[in-house]
Amino acid sequence: MKTSKNSENEHVNLEQGILYGVLKQIRANEDQISEKPTLVSVWYCDINPKDTQKIVALIRDHLTDPDPVSLTHIKRFMKVNECIRSILCSLEYIDEGKLINLIHEHCPGVEIRSVGLIEVPRYAPQTKDITQAWSSKYWPLAWKGNPNHQFLNTVEFDISREEEIVSTLLDELEQCIKKSKDSSDCSGVSATLIAENINDSIKLKTIHANTGSKTPYDHSVMKAISSIANNELHRRKHSSQEDGEGYLCHNMIVYTTHEPCVMCCMALVHSRIGRLVYLQGTPPTGGLESNYQLGDRDGLNWKFQIWKWIGQNEVHRLESLVGKESKAINY
Amino acid sequence: MSSDLSGHFHDMALSMFVAYKALLFNETPVACIVKNTKTGEVTSIGYNYTNTSLNGTQHAEFIAMQRFKDQDVNYKDLVVYVTVEPCIMCASFLRQLGIGKVYYGCGNDRFGGTGTVLSVHDDPNLGEGRYESIGGIMRTEGIQLLRNFYIQENESAPQPKIKKNKEIETKEFPRNEFKFSEDQFIENYGKERIPLYNDGVKELTPVFGKGYSVHDLIDISSVKALPYLEQELGEITQDQLNEFCDLFFNIHDNGEINYDKPIRKYNAKKRHLEE
Ligand SMILES: [Zn+2]
Ligand SMILES: [Zn+2]
Numbered sequence: 001m002k003t004s005k006n007s008e009n010e011h012v013n014l015e016q017g018i019l020y021g022v023l024k025q026i027r028a029n030e031d032q033i034s035e036k037p038t039l040v041s042v043w044y045c046d047i048n049p050k051d052t053q054k055i056v057a058l059i060r061d062h063l064t065d066p067d068p069v070s071l072t073h074i075k076r077f078m079k080v081n082e083c084i085r086s087i088l089c090s091l092e093y094i095d096e097g098k099l100i101n102l103i104h105e106h107c108p109g110v111e112i113r114s115v116g117l118i119e120v121p122r123y124a125p126q127t128k129d130i131t132q133a134w135s136s137k138y139w140p141l142a143w144k145g146n147p148n149h150q151f152l153n154t155v156e157f158d159i160s161r162e163e164e165i166v167s168t169l170l171d172e173l174e175q176c177i178k179k180s181k182d183s184s185d186c187s188g189v190s191a192t193l194i195a196e197n198i199n200d201s202i203k204l205k206t207i208h209a210n211t212g213s214k215t216p217y218d219h220s221v222m223k224a225i226s227s228i229a230n231n232e233l234h235r236r237k238h239s240s241q242e243d244g245e246g247y248l249c250h251n252m253i254v255y256t257t258h259e260p261c262v263m264c265c266m267a268l269v270h271s272r273i274g275r276l277v278y279l280q281g282t283p284p285t286g287g288l289e290s291n292y293q294l295g296d297r298d299g300l301n302w303k304f305q306i307w308k309w310i311g312q313n314e315v316h317r318l319e320s321l322v323g324k325e326s327k328a329i330n331y
Numbered sequence: 332m333s334s335d336l337s338g339h340f341h342d343m344a345l346s347m348f349v350a351y352k353a354l355l356f357n358e359t360p361v362a363c364i365v366k367n368t369k370t371g372e373v374t375s376i377g378y379n380y381t382n383t384s385l386n387g388t389q390h391a392e393f394i395a396m397q398r399f400k401d402q403d404v405n406y407k408d409l410v411v412y413v414t415v416e417p418c419i420m421c422a423s424f425l426r427q428l429g430i431g432k433v434y435y436g437c438g439n440d441r442f443g444g445t446g447t448v449l450s451v452h453d454d455p456n457l458g459e460g461r462y463e464s465i466g467g468i469m470r471t472e473g474i475q476l477l478r479n480f481y482i483q484e485n486e487s488a489p490q491p492k493i494k495k496n497k498e499i500e501t502k503e504f505p506r507n508e509f510k511f512s513e514d515q516f517i518e519n520y521g522k523e524r525i526p527l528y529n530d531g532v533k534e535l536t537p538v539f540g541k542g543y544s545v546h547d548l549i550d551i552s553s554v555k556a557l558p559y560l561e562q563e564l565g566e567i568t569q570d571q572l573n574e575f576c577d578l579f580f581n582i583h584d585n586g587e588i589n590y591d592k593p594i595r596k597y598n599a600k601k602r603h604l605e606e
Contacts, residue, residue, distance in 0.1 A: 216427040217400060222388060229386035248385050262451055263427065266420035266444070270387040284456050287423075291456055292449060294419065299448060301441060328458050330427050 022311035037121035041091040046083040063089040073124035075140040176209035192220035221264035259286035261330035265294035275305035334521035344548035353378035360476040363413035392421040419444035422451035426460040436473030446510030533586030544581035
C-alpha cells in the first residue's frame with residue numbers, strides 16, 4: 001500500500017483519498033469546487049482597540065457554542081481605521097436587539113461605535129489559494145492546512161467490521177438473485193443495508209434488495225429508508241416510550257451495492273444520513289461520481305461522507321453476481 | 332399558444348387547497364394533483380406526508396404517483412400541478428416514471444430540481460424521460476401557504492426559535508424569476524405576457540390584464556370532487572374553503588400584488604384562523 005509522505009497514518013493515502021486500500025473517498029474535486037463561496041450573514045461591531053479583550057471573552061463565553069454556524073475559519077478581528085472590527089456571530093443565531101442586550105450585559109462600559117451585518121464564506125475554503133482570494137474579497141480567513149487532509153487523518157473505521165458488513169450486503173444480494181425467477185438478467189439488481197453506530201459499534205437496522213424491477217419505487221435505497229420508517233412507526237405504536245424526534249435516519253450509515261440514482265441520493269440527503277458506502281459506479285445515471293455529487297454539495301443544507309468500496313475481493317464478487325456494466329439503469 | 336390560463340389556475344388552485352388540507356393535518360403544505368390529458372380527469376392527488384409517515388421521502392409527488400403503481404398507466408399522458416417546484420428527488424422520480432409535464436407554483440430555493448438548484452428534468456446526461464417543468468402559476472399563494480406553516484412552527488416551539496429565515500415574517504415576496512427559457516414562456520403563457528418574463532415584481536393572472544383573487548378560482552363542488560381528498564384528510568366544508576381563500580392577497584389587473592388586503596394567518600394551536 002502506497003502511503004503519502006505527509007500522512008501521519010500508515011493506512012491513509014492522502015493524495016488519492018484512500019483508507020486501508022479499500023475505502024476511496026468520493027467528493028467534489030478541486031475544479032468542481034466552486035470558487036464562489038456559499039455566504040452567510042454575520043454581525044460585526046466596531047470598538048476601541050483597548051476593549052478588544054472584553055469582546056474576545058464575550059465571543060468565547062456567549063457567542064460561539066450556541067451559534068448554529070461554525071465560524072472557526074473566520075479571523076475574528078481586523079483593524080478598520082482607528083477601530084477594531086470584530087465578527088461576533090451569525091444572523092441565524094441572533095437578531096440585533098438581542099445581540100445589543102448581550103453586549104450591554106456582559107461588556108458593560110465597552111463603547112460600541114457601530115454594529116452591522118456583513119457576508120462571509122460559510123464553509124472553510126479547500127485550498128490556500130482560495131483562502132487568500134476570499135480573504136481579500138470578503139473578510140480575512142484562517143488557513144489551517146487542507147481541511148480534507150485533517151479529516152482523512154482523523155476519521156476512524158473498524159475496517160474488519162466494515163468488510164463484514166459489505167459481505168453481509170453481498171450475501172443478501174446473492175440470495176435474492178438465486179430466489180428470483182429470472183436470474184439471467186441481473187440489470188437493476190441491487191441491495192442496500194442501513195446500519196447505525198451505537199456506542200462505537202455498528203448495528204444492522206435493515207437490509208433490502210431490488211431483484212430487478214425497473215420502477216423507481218423498488219430501488220433498494222428507497223425500500224430500506226421506508227422500512228426504517230415503518231419499523232419506527234410500529235415501535236411507537238407498541239411502546240409507551242417517548243417518541244423520538246427529528247430525522248429518522250439521522251447520521252445512520254448506508255451500504256449499497258451500486259452508486260444510487262439521483263432520486264435515491266437526494267432521498268439520503270433528505271433523510272440526513274451520516275455516510276454512504278457503495279461498490280459499483282453507475283454512469284451515466286448515478287447521483288454521486290456520475291452526476292452532481294449529491295451528498296457533497298454546499299447548497300443542499302446537508303452533507304454526508306461518501307466512500308466507494310474498492311477492496312478487490314468484494315468488487316469481484318459483485319461483478320460475478322451482476323456484471324460490470326450498469327447499462328444506463330437507475331439504481 | 333393559449334393566452335387564457337384559467338384552466339391552469341383552476342387546477343393549481345385545487346392543488347393549493349389540497350396543500351391547505353395537509354396543513355390542517357399538521358403536514359408541510361405542499362401538494363399536487365395529477366391530471367390525465369387524454370380524458371381531462373383528475374386521477375390522483377398527493378400531499379406531503381413526511382410527518383405522519385416518519386419518512387422523509389414521502390413528498391406529495393410520491394403519494395400521488397404511488398397510486399398508479401399496479402395500474403396500467405401511460406405516464407406520458409399525465410400532467411402534475413404541484414404547489415412548489417419538485418425537489419431534486421421528486422424531479423428524478425418523475426423523470427424515471429416518464430411523466431408528461433409539470434406545472435408548479437413557486438420555486439424551491441433550497442432543493443428545487445427542475446431549474447432552481449439543478450435541472451434534473453432536462454439534463455441530457457441522465458438518459459431518457461426529459462420533461463418540461465413550468466413555474467409561476469399561483470406563485471405567491473404557494474409561498475404564502477409555506478409561510479403559514481413556518482409561522483406556526485416557530486410559535487409552537489417551546490422556546491421561541493431564532494428566526495431561520497427573515498423573509499417568513501415579512502410581507503413582500505421574493506422576486507418573480509422564471510427558471511425556463513423565453514421561448515418556453517411564450518409557448519406556455521402567450522406572447523402578450525412577455526413583459527412579465529423579466530419584470531420580477533408582477534404575477535401571472537388567468538386572463539391577461541385582469542386581476543384575480545383565489546375566491547374566483549375554485550368552488551366547493553370542485554374541491555369535493557377531488558379523488559381521495561375527503562377520505563384521507565377529512566370532510567371539506569364551505570367555511571374551510573372560505574378560510575383557505577382568506578389566507579391570500581389578491582392580484583391587481585396589472586399583475587401587482589395587493590398587499591393592502593388584510594389576510595388571515597393560520598393558527599394551529601387554536602385550530603382555526605385568526606385575523
Ligand atoms: Zn434509485
Ligand atoms: Zn420532493
